[in-house]
Amino acid sequence: MRLNRQFIRTQLMAQNILNRNAATKRENTSENTAAVLEKAYSRLEARSSNEGINQFNYSKTSVAGNGGTFSKVYQSTNDRTVTDTGEETVIQSKNPYESESDIRIKILDEKYSRMNAINKTKSDPLGYIKDKYQNSKSPYFRSDLSAAERQAAYDNETEWLxxxxxxxxxxxxxxxxxxxxNGEVEAENAKVYQRSQVNQQLQVLLNRNHIHIPQGTELTFTITPIDYKVQVSGTDDQALIEQIEQVLQSGDNSKELFLHIMKSQSSDSTQFSEEAYKKYQAAREMYEVTGYHLKDLEVIDGRYVTPDGRDLLDVYKEELEKNPLQKQTASYAISHYRSELGKIAEAGYDTIPDFILSINYSNGSLRDMGQSKGYGTGDTGWLETLKHQTGVNY
Structure with a gap:
């Protein structure tokens, strides 16, 4: 609201100045409007320089682009503390997050919405934009920008126009x-953020159920696919194991933790097997849509058959077509899973390994296992090295 009020005051100030000069300069009204607005917006930006994204100054004399400023915006945008909402499922594998790319788009949206407002007050907006970024003899020429920055400004302002x-x-x-x-760093930052949120969510779940895991205790959580059953190991305290297993298996907590582990895997993960993953995807899809688990069904002539003798894919099709949106793509899904189910039936369900995932836990943080990259608290030194190698400075 503060920015909106400032914006309104800026517009009124510009209009008052124009009104005082209207009698003598009516023919140049559009040019005067642009000049006044341009100065007014610069003052508005200066007043807003300490407010979030508005820390970025777009005036002709000062274009902020330092890593420290962007870092503060990125950190403050994603500074979220998990609280207990009372819901049974606390752990979430996908938490709200604004990436570096998201923030850059917000910054540019704010910047160019202002620039576009100024440009449109000109009698020839496109000509004015060209003067700023392509005509070195124009008084509007942005000599303070590099050639690449002028091209970017030209592209972005014409997009808006x-x-x-x-x-x-x-x-x-x-x-x-x-x-x-750097794109790779952005992707890894997202994983680190998701881990920090899941760590907090797990702690909320433990606190709610009065479960205390002693410092230095190193546990392993192992989760089987489809039923998402949890097995806890790493301690002789059987009561503690039972407490943790029970609370993780409440609601969809174990499923969400399973998905989080899966999304946290790096390319060298020893837990990942493409064959096991494809089996999991097919079995999960059939179970979630039809309610039938592949391991419980008979295979006849290379097809999975339900206890009442129906082809599982016929049941799958019927369920998909009940949803108007899914009905539109049902044929593609059926074609894909017919192929996948055929492969599983031919090989034998038990012949293909299950997609079982594990993750360690100690000192308040989940810790990845079987891979070179860790996303837990204190395990991200490799990411700082990657940032240094790629020149990332925020």
């Missing part, structure tokens, strides 16, 4: 001057 809002951005924008981004 022609489409009302940018559909695609040129990210070589001056707003990110001296800030280096």
């Amino acid at each position: 022609f489409k009302g809002k940018a559909q695609n951005y040129n990210l070589q924008d001056a707003a990110f001057r001296n800030v280096t981004f």
Whole structure:
């Protein structure tokens, strides 16, 4: 609301100045409007320089692009503390998160919505944009920007001008001057964030049930697919094991933890087997849609058959077609799973290993096993090395 009120005051200030000069300069109203708004927006940006995304200054004389500023915005945006809402399922494998790319889009949306407002007050908006970024002889030329930054500004401002809002951005924008981004680092940061949230959620679950795991105790949680049954090991305290297993198997907590482990796997994970994963995907889909578990069904002529003699895929099709949205893609799903079920039936369900996943737990954090990358508390030194190697500086 503060920004909105400032925006309104800025507009009124600009209008008052224009009104005082209207009698003598009516023919140049649009040019004056742009000039006044441009100055007013610069003052507005200066006043908002300490407020979140508005820390980025887009005035002609100062374009902030330091890694420290972006880092603060990124950290504050994703500073979320998990609280106990009372719901049975506390653990979530997918938690709200704003990536570096999401934040960059927000910054550029804010920047270019303002620039677009100024550009549209000009009698020739496109000509004005070209003057700023392509005509070195124009008084509007942005000599303070690099050639790449001018091209980015041109691309982004014309996107807004022609489409009302940018559909695609040129990210070589001056707003990110001296800030280096890397796609691999972005993906790993997301995994670290999700782990921090799941760690908090697990602690909420333990606290709610008055379960205390002593410091230094190193546990392993092993979860089987489909039924998501949890087995806890690593301690001789059988009562503690039973407590943890019971609470993890309440609601969908064990399923969500299973999915979190799966999403946290790195490329060298010894737990991942493509054959086991495909078996899990097919068995899970059939179970969640039809209620039948492949391991409980008979195979006749290479097809899984229900106890009442029906082809499992016929049951699957019927269930999909009950949903108008799923009905549209049912044929593709049936074709895919017919192939997958055929492979499992031919090989034998028990011949293909189950997609069983495990994760360690100690000192308040889940810790990855069987892979080089760890996302637990204190286990991310490798990520700092990756940032250094790729030049990421936020």
